[in-house]
Amino acid sequence: MKFENTNLENHVVNVKLLNEIMEELGFVLAGQWDYERVTYDYKFELRNEIYYLRVQGYSVEGHVESSKGKIQLLTPLLGKYYYPHGVEYGEGENFPQAVLDKSADLLKKAEEQIALVSKFIIL
Template sequence: MIEIPSKIEGMQFDLYKLEQALKPLGYTVGGNWDYDHGSFDYNIDSEVGYQFLRVPFQAIDGQLDSNGCTVEIGRPFLLSHKYQRGLDDNAFTGNLSASFNQFSEPVDKDASFPKEYIDVGKALLDELESALINE
């Protein structure tokens, strides 16, 4: 994990409006959200595991699943997950099972981040800052 100080740290947004601003830029809501915190992820690469720019947020007014929730942006970071290969190669997975078991567990949740993608992550954060600060 590589933290990247940002101009958007500490900024507050209506969660719905923030989501509407980030989705067209390629961000998705991260899978590790709860009622009071979550993140937006930008998938940089997925050839050997997944490399993300993750933008965490914390609910400061309301809960994430309620209308009108206000969130505060935390410090963005680059994150790499390496997944097990071949888990599904010889297995039959029915539709019901697939809906619950979509992803394998990471082999290394905090894998080292590939150096060639660090500048990409910083450029993506610059783009995000421009979009949110100038909004």
Template sequence: MIPVPSRVEGYSSQLYYIENALKPLGYTIGGNWDYDHGYFDYKIDDEVGYQFLRVPFEAIDGQLDSHGVIVQIGRPFLLSHKYQVGLDDHVESDMDGLSALVDQFQEPQDPDASFPEKYVDLGKALVQELEAVLLD
């Protein structure tokens, strides 16, 4: 994980407006959100895992699943997830395969894999674009 200091840290607005500004740029709300916090993810590449610019946010007025919630953006960071090749150990050991139907996604081999140096400058440029869209 590589933190990228930014002027967007501390910026707050309705989640709806931030999402509408970032979605056309390629950001999605990551699936690992909770009622009080979440992440905007920009997928940089999927070479040997996935490389993301991740922009954290937290609810400061309301809950994320409520209309009009106000969120505050935290410090963006660059993140790599490296996934296992082949089947998960726990799926292979299931006799009936029911768990394989329910839990079909692989566990990360290294959720904090080193971030490829060749994408660091791109990640910083994406943060500058983020600042321009939200702050200027």
């Protein structure tokens, strides 16, 4: 499921600041990055089911591991994990309302914090 109209996809963010904001909100970068892409996941565990809110981005300047790298964010996704196949993001998936509400809240907070730091820091 895509979270449209979050305004996150309109931001280019310094990777160091982005890492700090996402970590503060409970997202994990873990090993899901390479020199050109990042993926932040927020894991939900409800009634023996696992869901992931995923915020992805790609480098538009510098590299991901560089403190000066700049990341263009993409439209956030929500998916359900199926063992052993992985995460499915299809529009036909059903998500608990609590997961949808928490996801929307996290994305709103992320966008607000990114917009705030973007006003004060020249990228």
